Amino acid sequence: MTTLPPVVQQAIDAANAGDVDAFLALFADEGAVDDWGRVFRGHQAIRGWSDKEFIGVRVSLEVTGARRSGATTTVSALVGGDGFNGPSHFAFTVDGDRVTSMRITG
Structure with a gap:
């Protein structure tokens, strides 16, 4: 499995950890965030999405794999x-130490 960028x-x-502030930072x-074609741009929009559909519903992510292509790392x-x-x-x-987009697909 590919090592994930920090x-x-x-x-x-x-x-x-359920930490929306750390996630947004x-x-x-x-x-x-592109959630199956619905795009939420900027911290306020991402927070609104996350509160209803991600961290706000106590998401848990168990990483099962990862692959890299250029600046994009896809995590399964x-x-x-x-x-x-x-x-x-x-x-x-990713651009430097910031996420520029997170696209969610099946």
């Missing part, structure tokens, strides 16, 4: 919590 590991750790100011994970449960892929695009 910012990606920190994002997963923050989600698993990892995103660039104009960073975005088993998702648990009080929202969606099951396998998903999270494609994190």
Whole structure:
């Protein structure tokens, strides 16, 4: 399995810890979450999404694999919590020490 870039590991750790502030701090100011085609851009929009569908529903991410292509690391994970449960892929695009996008797919 590919070693995760520190910012990606920190994002997963923050989600698993239920720490939305730490999660948001990892995103660039104009960073975005693309949740199956629904795009949430900027910290306020990401927080609103996360409160309803991610950290706010006690998400848990069990990493099962990862692969890298350029600036993007795609993490395969088993998702648990009080929202969606099951396998998903999270494609994190990183610029330096910030996430510029996190795209969620099946």
